[in-house]
Amino acid sequence: MDILIGSLVAGVLIGMILALVALGLTIIFGVMDIVNFAHGEFLMIGMYTGLLTAQATGIDPLLTLPVAAMVGFLLGVICYYGFIKYLVRGPMVAQLLGTFGLMLFLRNLALLIFGSEDQALHRGILIGKSFDLGMGVIVPATKLAAALLSVIAFLAIWLLMNRTKTGKALTATALNARGARYMGIPTDRMNALAWGIGGASVTMAGALLVNFWSVNPFVGILFTMIAFAIVALGGFGSVPGAFFAGLVVGMIMEIPGIWDFLTYALNWDWMANVPMTSLKYTFVYLAYFIIMVLRPRGLFGWKR
Amino acid sequence: METLKSAFDFSDFPRLDISIAGIIAIFLLVFPLFSHSAFAMATMIQFLMFSVYGMGWNTIGGYGGQVDLGKAQYVGIGAYTTAVLLIRWNIPFWFSMPLGVCLAMAWSFIIGYPLFRLKGHYFAIATIATSLVLMDLFSVWEFVGAARGLEISPIKYHYPDFWRLIFKKDIYYYYVILGFFFVGILYVNGFRRSRLGFQLRSIRDNEEMASSLGINVHWAKIKTYAIATAFVSVVGSFHACYIKNIEPQDTMGLDLSILIALMAMLGGAGSLWGPIIGAAVLIPLKSYLKAWLGGAAGLAGIDLVIYAVIIMLISALEPRGIWGIVEKVRRRRWQ
Amino acid sequence: MALLEVLNLTKTFGGLSANQDISFSVQEGELVGIIGPNGAGKTTLFNCISGFYPVSSGKVIFNGKNITALKAHETARRGLARTFQIYAASGDLTVIENVMVGCFMRTRSRSKAQAAAEEILNEFNLTGIGDVFVGELPVAVQKRVTMATALGSGPRLLLLDEVAAGLTPNEIEEIMANIRHIHSHLGIAVMLIEHVMELVMKVSDRVMVLDYGRKIADGPPRTVAKDPEVIKAYLGERFVREHQEML
Known part of the structure; x- marks a missing residue:
């Protein structure tokens, strides 16, 4: 039983961070109708930012969050003004091609700078410690802290979007860009802002993730796909949807754990022979496909 | 008969292009007689392979406007069938x-049916997802x-x-893939002016309009998707015999898709020559950059950085690819 | 037997009914104009007949067969062609290629499709511009290409949705010539949604008026023009009351 609860708790915790990853994608998509294939690469940059800042300054990795947010915001804004702005004039094919180019660019730049080895954090107050949740469920302290900080960051961005004037202007741009322009909202700046906020939220997630997940230049695409799955489930452009869908996808990623539990509980031999751990992410991809085909608006759909 | 004739009919191209x-x-026919460099030969074979991949992609992606990013799964099906x-x-x-x-086309019908209920970005991402699912399954399949x-x-x-396409010298492989390359060109040349070709271009422009002209949009896309699949699967089979070592990551991975x-989009999606031009630019660029820069002094990745910059420039400045630039220049001269 | 018969057709979006209990018929070779204020449900009616929207209730019978549940491409294959208000022919295709897409509905052969398309272009006085991309043409010509394309599919009934909107009198004249050709020369039945009264009243055998999703009048152009219901729909109740003597 503790295997099952342990898996579910792990799913919820990772899901909270994944929600923050997907938040960036859904904001950008909501405002601009463009799918950023380089999203996972933003995350990878966030991971390196967290790692290197912690190593260079000696501060605790969890405290690198503001640095990562700043880097992410700048990265998003630079990408928008330097590239995306020109891209969105073209047809959808060109947009796909372009953000793919961006993905290749960032990924290989990282390869050039950091090399292809896995790098992981070794120092930090919480690293190596764990937390007993009771009922035999023990979670790493870093994971727990990262998940909680993710929720706080998520809420902060959500408040920014809903409670401030700028946030409302952003939402207006998302609903109807042309209408917003006629109302005097500088949509170009809003787009840049969306990229900034989107970038900041995903790099923050990266800085949190690196506490218990090693980083290499190729880590991005996995999270791009996971983020797509979350956004598809939550409804493209929906912020609350991203949160709940993040939790669901976190659970989907823990299917191998649940499978282990079932194998143990049912005591069927053939179940033990299924290489579930290798198929961990397969379920995420499958979930995206099935959700899109059955429910194109997502479970909590808002736009389209 | 008419179809065969139209495959050989290039008369709607300017005389300059045909020459x-x-x-x-x-x-291409005489190249091996002059070149004795194994590196050049390998690059040329890669170029031909990717041209045929690109031609296949171009049918659904270029003429049909459906950005398919999951073609590698069919490379895998072809390669694995032949190897097994x-x-x-x-x-x-x-x-x-x-x-x-046949297997690849059957699979393409099975997933194409739900896949083509999606459009635009959603479709593109879903193609990636299906391809990755298949790759993951092959990665755990002991058989x-x-x-x-x-x-x-x-x-x-x-x-x-x-019979088994097992050669020691690359020159044999070269002529086999060159044969596929020519057949591919002829097929696409006929395809683009066939009924299905016209219908697809109409679908790319406006699906509602297309269906008002009696075109079953969903079915036309599925059919074309299967055609694209056939192209890719053939080269996949060739790949198995040529490379002789196939792994899920190489033959079915996202990078290949x-x-x-990219090859087709960069050269110019929706034109006969586009994918070939794309492959002719990117493949040598890629292998030479890699040979010159990648191998030297730990500059791994720099080839792909340069590569990525080119892709970004093209997509932002001329979304219709290299062929789009050619046509633009030509039209300006004309006027 | 009527070519097209629409029986008690109703279409609702959520709680809003765009078409309510509409019945009418179109005879072989007839030209029926449909007029009505904006939002009267004219285009929705076309979308329901041609299978782009599923109807909420009612029946559409074409050529003796029930086509209510058929999809758009299936109705097209039975001889029901249409044009769209918001977009013209495919901009990325040349004029002749556009028309050929239409012609390919009848034949698999490229040469036959091309021959048929050339003939239609000839009839529409579009011969000179066959190789021009439609996107580069003025709107009026694009609209004519759209009609030619629809005609290419060899319809028995052609639904034209605002082909003359926003055009100059000269251009309307050309369009009118094309419509007359389709109707009197080729004998194809036409239904025509139009705001340009001059055109509707001149070419139609019969005019049908929709208002708030209901059919309020149906008859020869002259009679309909004098119908108090119609005038009320267009000019408002108050206008009719205050200008009773004028009418």
Whole structure:
């Protein structure tokens, strides 16, 4: 039983961070109708930012969050003004091609700078410690802290979007860009802002993730796909949807754990022979496909 | 009969294009007689392979406007079919290749049916998802060697084995893939002016309009998707015999899918020459950059950085690709 | 037997009914104009007949067969062609290629499709511009290409949705010539949604008026023009009351 609860708790915790990853994608998509294939690469940059800042300054990795947010915001804004702005004039094919180019660019730049080895954090107050949740469920302290900080960051961005004037202007741009322009909202700046906020939220997630997940230049695409799955489930452009869908996808990623539990509980031999751990992410991809085909608006759909 | 005739009919191209194409065709035919560099030969084979991949992608992605980023799964089906049949039952390439095409097309119908209910970005991402699912399954499937993949050991066969496509010298492989390349061009040339070709271009422009003209949009897309699949699967089978070592990551991975699509988009999606131009630019660029820069002094990745910059520039400045630039220049001269 | 018969057709979006209990018929070779204020449900009616929207209730019978549940491409294959208000022919295709897409509905052969398309272009006085991309043409010509494309599919009934909107009198004249050709020369039945009264009243055998999703009048152009219901729909109740003597 503790295997099952342990898996579910792990799913919820990772899901909270994944929600923050997907938040960036859904904001950008909501405002601009463009799918950023380089999203996972933003995350990878966030991971390196967290790692290197912690190593260079000696501060605790969890405290690198503001640095990562700043880097992410700048990265998003630079990408928008330097590239995306020109891209969105073209047809959808060109947009796909372009953000793919961006993905290749960032990924290989990282390869050039950091090399292809896995790098992981070794120092930090919480690293190596764990937390007993009771009922035999023990979670790493870093994971727990990262998940909680993710929720706080998520809420902060959500408040920014809903409670401030700028946030409302952003939402207006998302609903109807042309209408917003006629109302005097500088949509170009809003787009840049969306990229900034989107970038900041995903790099923050990266800085949190690196506490218990090693980083290499190729880590991005996995999270791009996971983020797509979350956004598809939550409804493209929906912020609350991203949160709940993040939790669901976190659970989907823990299917191998649940499978282990079932194998143990049912005591069927053939179940033990299924290489579930290798198929961990397969379920995420499958979930995206099935959700899109059955429910194109997502479970909590808002736009389209 | 008419279809066959239209495959050989290039009369709607300017005479200049046809002459250039003719010169290039002759160059491709005689190239091996002059070149003795193994590196150049390998690059040329890669170029031809990716041209055919690109031509296949171009039918659904270019003429049909459906950005498919999951073509690698069909490379995998073709490659694995050929490799498994050869290794386990000694079945030659010329039987396993058509069988691979059939399997790939069958799979394309199964996933194409739900897939084409999606549009635009959603479609593109879903194609990636399906391809990754299949790759993951192949990575754990012991019958096909799981993550280790399969290896065709050439020692068992007598060189040159035309039935099994096992050669020692690359020149044989070169002429085989060149044959596929020419057949591919002829097919696409006929396709673009066939009924289905016209219908697809109409669908790309406006699906509602297309269906008001009696076109079953969903079915036309599925059919074309299967055609694209056949192209890719054939080269996949060839890949198995040529490389002799197939792994899920190499033959079915996302990188390959993206490369196939990029090739065609960069050259100019929706034009006959586009994918070939794309492959002709990117493949040599890629292998030379890698040979010059990647190998030297730990500059791994720099080739792909340069590569990425080119892709970004093209997509932002001329979304219709290199062929789009050619046509623009030409039209300006005309006026 | 009527070519097209629409029986008690109703279409609702959520709680809003765009078409309510509409019945009418179109005879072989007839030209019926449909007019009505904006939002009267004219285009929705076309979308329901041609299978782009599923109807909420009612029946559409074409050529003696029930086509209510058929999809758009299936109705097209039975001889029901249409044009769209918001977009013209495919901009990325040349004029002749556009028309050929239409012609390919009848034949698999490229040469036959091309021959048929050339003939239609000839009839529409579009011969000179066959190789021009439609996107580069003025709107009026694009609209004519759209009609030619629809005609290419060899319809028995052609639904034209605002082909003359926003055009100059000269251009309307050309369009009118094309419509007359389709109707009197080729004998194809036409239904025509139009705001340009001059055109509707001149070419139609019969005019049908929709208002708030209901059919409020149906008859020869002259009679309909004098119908108090119609005038009320267009000019408002108050106007009719205050200008009783004028009418």
